[in-house]
Amino acid sequence: MTVLFYLAGAVALLAAGLAVSRRNAFHALLYVVVSLLAAAVVFLTLGAPFAAVLEIIVYAGAIIVLFVFVVMMLNLGPEAAPRQHGLLSPATWIGPGVLAAVLLAELVVVITTAGGDAVAGDAVGPREVSHALFGPYVLAVELASFLLLAGLVGAAYLGSGSRTTGGEG
Amino acid sequence: MTGLLAPLADVALVLGLVLTMAAFLIWYERRLLALWQDRYGPNRVGPFGLLQVVADVIKIFFKEDWVPPFADRTVFVLAPMVIMVAVLMSFAVVPISPEIVVADSSVGVLFILAMSSMTVYASVLGGWASNNKYALLGGLRAAAQMVSYEVFMGISLMGVVVLAGSFRLGDIVEAQSGLWNCVPQFLGMLVFAVAGVAETKRVPFDLPEAEAELVAGYHTEYSGMKFGMFFVGEYLGVTLISALIVLLYFGGWRGPWLPPVVWFLLKTLAVIAVFFLLRASLPRPRFDQLMAYGWKVLLPLALLNLLVTGLVVLS
Numbered sequence: 001m002t003v004l005f006y007l008a009g010a011v012a013l014l015a016a017g018l019a020v021s022r023r024n025a026f027h028a029l030l031y032v033v034v035s036l037l038a039a040a041v042v043f044l045t046l047g048a049p050f051a052a053v054l055e056i057i058v059y060a061g062a063i064i065v066l067f068v069f070v071v072m073m074l075n076l077g078p079e080a081a082p083r084q085h086g087l088l089s090p091a092t093w094i095g096p097g098v099l100a101a102v103l104l105a106e107l108v109v110v111i112t113t114a115g116g117d118a119v120a121g122d123a124v125g126p127r128e129v130s131h132a133l134f135g136p137y138v139l140a141v142e143l144a145s146f147l148l149l150a151g152l153v154g155a156a157y158l159g160s161g162s163r164t165t166g167g168e169g
Numbered sequence: 170m171t172g173l174l175a176p177l178a179d180v181a182l183v184l185g186l187v188l189t190m191a192a193f194l195i196w197y198e199r200r201l202l203a204l205w206q207d208r209y210g211p212n213r214v215g216p217f218g219l220l221q222v223v224a225d226v227i228k229i230f231f232k233e234d235w236v237p238p239f240a241d242r243t244v245f246v247l248a249p250m251v252i253m254v255a256v257l258m259s260f261a262v263v264p265i266s267p268e269i270v271v272a273d274s275s276v277g278v279l280f281i282l283a284m285s286s287m288t289v290y291a292s293v294l295g296g297w298a299s300n301n302k303y304a305l306l307g308g309l310r311a312a313a314q315m316v317s318y319e320v321f322m323g324i325s326l327m328g329v330v331v332l333a334g335s336f337r338l339g340d341i342v343e344a345q346s347g348l349w350n351c352v353p354q355f356l357g358m359l360v361f362a363v364a365g366v367a368e369t370k371r372v373p374f375d376l377p378e379a380e381a382e383l384v385a386g387y388h389t390e391y392s393g394m395k396f397g398m399f400f401v402g403e404y405l406g407v408t409l410i411s412a413l414i415v416l417l418y419f420g421g422w423r424g425p426w427l428p429p430v431v432w433f434l435l436k437t438l439a440v441i442a443v444f445f446l447l448r449a450s451l452p453r454p455r456f457d458q459l460m461a462y463g464w465k466v467l468l469p470l471a472l473l474n475l476l477v478t479g480l481v482v483l484s
Binding site: 033050 | 241244275276279283284286287290293298305308309315316319323336
């Protein structure tokens with residue numbers, strides 16, 4: 001299991017790096033999908049099958065498909081790649097890079113001081129996750145659903161369109 | 170040694186069964202369509218024309234496997250593999266009998282939903298990589314259709330999960346020892362079956378490959394065995410959805426006298442025949458009708474089904 005954990009982690013990191021550095025938007029999105037699938041395997045090795053499966057359904061299966069859909073609609077093929085030429089100049093990545101390095105350092109400190117094996121033993125099934133979500137964390141779940149509802153109403157308003165022009169809608 | 174060999178034997182058995190079934194389905198569909206249309210269908214090669222599929226497979230293997238020069242080569246080759254891998258992975262958690270299951274996962278139902286959401290990529294990647302306007306349109310349609318229908322495919326299943334109290338397919342079948350779910354979950358079953366037809370892109374929801382308007386949709390540029398993989402992937406998808414309908418709503422392997430495996434196969438073949446009957450009888454809707462039907466009819470029905478099931482279970 002430990003080998004699997006490090007292998008999946010390495011794949012996730014490599015795919016994430018490639019997703020940033022690819023010029024072809026479609027290829028970059030495919031690397032994001034690979035990275036998410038690898039993250040799902042990491043969750044699985046950590047004993048969280050429910051989170052792993054939800055990661056695939058929600059992120060790889062729905063959100064990235066929408067990104068792919070937009071890229072296809074705009075038809076950003078290989079022809080659009082030269083336009084991204086200047087986007088990876090040092091001026092743009094040094095700032096976020098420093099911030100990410102600080103986060104990485106914090107993470108390393110937390111992991112090394114906490115000690116112990118990185119790969120946890122017991123698998124947490126869907127039942128335990130639901131008990132936690134709708135028990136002690138119910139407030140956070142409800143707040144998240146508020147946020148999603150607000151987003152949904154906003155999207156419905158923007159999408160209805162005909163309201164301002166006085167159509168039949 | 171046996172601890173390692175037993176799962177491998179299960180894997181081989183399930184893969185062999187499923188792939189044979191998918192190939193056999195092509196013959197099954199052609200014969201059934203012929204029966205309903207008052208003609209013979211393939212009946213020349215072998216007994217009852219059963220070897221027609223073998224002849225077709227040999228033919229398709231020797232066809233030229235052509236990648237168009239304007240295509241994105243890597244993605245073009247990758248796309249048909251995605252559908253095969255994703256659908257075959259789903260069969261890992263499908264229990265064919267109480268003993269024969271590769272991985273009896275505690276999140277089995279969700280795993281199948283996850284893998285079925287991965288099959289979207291096959292059509293989308295194929296459509297985009299072909300660099301052809303018909304294929305692109307087919308890919309766009311596939312993305313919109315499958316992402317929409319996935320939503321209430323998941324919601325319609327949740328009634329069954331609530332009744333069984335588990336995502337494990339084995340537990341769901343065990344929970345139907347008294348009454349099959351097709352009675353209390355009738356509405357959920359209808360929504361799931363319609364969503365299943367849309368997920369596998371079968372007629373009447375085959376708009377991503379609508380041959381009357383898009384040549385062949387997302388697989389226009391595909392030939393040889395790569396086309397064959399899309400084709401077999403579609404039949405594997407039909408098998409998977411039918412097997413799921415049997416497991417979730419018709420008591421899985423349960424039945425008197427005959428062994429469990431036989432019951433499971435008989436029920437699955439009967440559900441598949443309904444899929445084929447739909448193809449033989451229904452015309453194709455417009456794309457906006459398809460989307461409106463999904464979001465305005467099926468989604469409220471699926472939510473209503475879940476709501477009522479929850480009320481009944483809790484009260």
